[in-house]
Amino acid sequence: MTHGDKNTFPRLASEFGYIPIEKTLAIAEAIVTTQRDWGNRTERKNAKTKYTLERVGIETFKQEVERRSGVIFDAIRPYEFTHRGDQIGWLKGVDDKWHLTLFIESGRLIDKPDAQLKTGVAEIAKIHQGDFRLTANQNLIVAGVPENEKANIEAIARRYGLIDDKVTPLREHAMACVSFPTCPLAMAEAERFLPSFTDTLDSLMTKHGVSEEHIVVRVTGCPNGCGRAMLAEVGLVGKAPDRYNLHLGGNRIGTRIPRMYRENITSQEIIAILDSLIGDWAISRHNNEGFGDFLIRTNVVKPVLNSATDFYEVQEAV
Numbered sequence: 001m002t003h004g005d006k007n008t009f010p011r012l013a014s015e016f017g018y019i020p021i022e023k024t025l026a027i028a029e030a031i032v033t034t035q036r037d038w039g040n041r042t043e044r045k046n047a048k049t050k051y052t053l054e055r056v057g058i059e060t061f062k063q064e065v066e067r068r069s070g071v072i073f074d075a076i077r078p079y080e081f082t083h084r085g086d087q088i089g090w091l092k093g094v095d096d097k098w099h100l101t102l103f104i105e106s107g108r109l110i111d112k113p114d115a116q117l118k119t120g121v122a123e124i125a126k127i128h129q130g131d132f133r134l135t136a137n138q139n140l141i142v143a144g145v146p147e148n149e150k151a152n153i154e155a156i157a158r159r160y161g162l163i164d165d166k167v168t169p170l171r172e173h174a175m176a177c178v179s180f181p182t183c184p185l186a187m188a189e190a191e192r193f194l195p196s197f198t199d200t201l202d203s204l205m206t207k208h209g210v211s212e213e214h215i216v217v218r219v220t221g222c223p224n225g226c227g228r229a230m231l232a233e234v235g236l237v238g239k240a241p242d243r244y245n246l247h248l249g250g251n252r253i254g255t256r257i258p259r260m261y262r263e264n265i266t267s268q269e270i271i272a273i274l275d276s277l278i279g280d281w282a283i284s285r286h287n288n289e290g291f292g293d294f295l296i297r298t299n300v301v302k303p304v305l306n307s308a309t310d311f312y313e314v315q316e317a318v
């Protein structure tokens with residue numbers, strides 16, 4: 001989205017239906033070519049597929065995809081999202097190999113004074129016979145490890161700080177875009193701000209007795225949203241140096257857009273707001289109730305139900 005332009009807005013994906021896995025590429029190609037031919041080429045800010053879907057309607061777009069691909073969607077099948085993010089640590093795959101997901105804060109694989117992350121991965125690469133995979137959450141998977149190499153790889157990862165048992169659930173789920181100093185579109189710090197912001201939030205979680213819980217926190221340096229703050233429980237969107245729009249009320253599984261709660265406020269103001277709200281959540285939440293769900297249930301935040309029409313409705317101050 002673009003600050004101040006209500007013709008731009010975040011949007012959730014739309015479901016077209018079920019297709020068998022072997023039809024995936026045909027459908028993907030048809031979606032891309034439909035967007036290529038139907039997308040808005042006169043207003044760049046409305047060039048994305050989400051705006052095409054809004055303009056022509058989901059059913060029309062879907063029928064065109066079916067026509068181009070020759071594949072008809074079946075009815076949507078029942079499913080349930082139970083969590084999002086990566087499962088950090090070891091998992092055994094169906095191939096009987098082991099896969100080690102390493103938490104890499106903001107995906108920045110560098111040698112730091114307290115942890116030689118880049119060197120550690122290079123050391124693992126010297127003995128690893130499988131793949132390295134980048135995840136959509138900025139982490140790294142050492143994939144395809146046979147049972148007899150597992151201990152070796154874990155020992156190297158621990159030696160170089162690639163496994164750190166002290167990383168909190170909140171930090172594991174936090175994400176930022178690259179922003180300053182790399183991105184020319186940046187308006188506020190994101191990647192360089194996130195570690196200290198997470199430290200502060202972790203101390204609030206401890207203060208309120210919920211350090212074992214997590215809140216999905218994301219910081220993005222401008223409204224282009226590369227840090228995916230618009231699917232966070234707490235989303236910060238950069239406005240200017242140390243000034244952000246604070247969005248609240250997304251959910252843990254990433255299927256609700258958070259509403260703007262306060263506009264253009266400092267990080268100190270954000271921390272004061274979150275201190276109070278996390279305190280309320282810690283005391284009054286239902287069993288397993290996420291922070292964002294709590295804010296919606298208790299009317300602190302009005303839910304965004306259809307972002308094309310209600311994203312910019314004003315959130316009353318409470």
Ligand code: SF4
Pocket residue numbers: 177178179180183184185186187190220221222223224225226227
């Ligand atoms: S969200 Fe904005 S500041 Fe961050 S990487 Fe994307 S374009 Fe750059």
